[in-house]
């Protein structure tokens with residue numbers, strides 16, 4: 493057998509894939525229930541590099557089961573109930589199965605003929621989201637690779653619609669600007685600078701004591717920008733913000749955007765998922781007044797990275813963003829065909845993202861999304877109660893989502909960082925840290941529906957033990 497014959501041997505595929513499924517079965521069964529294993533097997537970058545260099549030096553192997561085991565044991569375990577770190581989703585295993593299907597088929601999506609299945613599925617999924625948002629039938633959207641790219645894409649659509657110049661042809665003639673809370677995700681600032689707005693083009697509005705945008709200051713900042721000859725194209729609301737998980741007052745922002753005739757974008761990368769929760773969708777009251785909304789499927793919606801929806805109130809706006817001609821791709825350059833994905837995204841070849849979402853909905857229904865979001869937000873409330881039973885701890889701010897910031901009252905910033913570092917090295921829990929107004933906090937994102945109140949009590953006990961051990 494030549495190497496290439498072996499590469500494409502269906503038998504070889506079945507052999508490796510069956511092994512992997514069995515290994516992953518054992519892994520899930522163990523990691524989801526075990527109280528002994530680590531949530532994160534932390535090693536320094538150099539230690540990890542040395543480990544993999546030694547592995548690579550062993551050369552090729554006929555059997556990858558050893559490699560699969562190594563990858564699993566050396567990775568951070570999101571399915572572990574004591575994983576409470578970053579806002580990356582704990583995925584429904586069915587979406588790993590459909591990931592394998594999409595990887596093998598590798599239909600690139602940019603044009604209809606390369607996305608016969610994934611383009612219609614993308615329309616079905618994004619139409620469903622538009623409906624849950626409360627938009628009418630003029631709405632529509634697309635899937636793209638990550639919240640950061642979706643936010644950039646939304647701002648490009650805003651610029652195409654609200655700038656007085658034909659920037660696509662002539663470049664910038666005027667100084668443009670956007671308004672956003674100082675607590676917004678850094679990718680908004682980055683997107684604006686990529687677009688050539690510069691530091692002055694990102695008008696950062698202060699937040700109140702709940703870390704929400706100060707809606708009472710919008711008019712003042714707007715007038716100041718006008719005085720500086722800035723032309724404001726858009727305002728962005730966070731739903732929710734990253735550090736504290738705070739939801740901006742979307743209704744107030746919507747009213748302001750309407751008065752000024754500027755684009756209203758909502759960065760709901762994390763917290764936009766509440767559109768699927770009967771109990772918590774009140775948090776995004778006013779969402780249907782936005783021009784565009786970013787929602788990540790790879791955070792609270794049980795899917796693997798990266799899958800992000802960008803939903804437009806008026807779907808036509810999404811076709812004006814990239815007004816470029818590519819003769820070899822599209823016969824009709826100007827038509828607004830939903831089935832040619834690449835017309836509306838920065839990406840040309842694109843993963844079959846919709847397949848993963850669709851497989852989840854097909855097997856478990858929207859109920860899975862609703863239950864997950866509701867459980868995680870409920871759990872944050874329970875964590876607040878638990879923290880209140882420990883006099884040594886205090887909250888950063890009352891949580892609005894599944895993100896909770898808390899600290900030991902008697903420890904300074906450096907000590908809090910040291911405690912976090914020791915937790916990381918022990919590896920039983922994985923949590924992170926953040927600074928709120930110059931004070932360091934421990935921060936958990938409760939992403940895992942297998943995390944319970946008893947894990948949270950255990951976390952506080954472990955922190956106390958680390959902090960006060962002799």
Ligand SMILES: *Cc1c(COP(=O)(O)O)cnc(C)c1O
Nearest residue numbers: 638639640677732734759761762
């Ligand atoms: C996670 C997040 C982003 C970035 O999204 P990626 O999918 O990681 O690119 C942007 N905004 C907010 C509010 C987020 O929580």
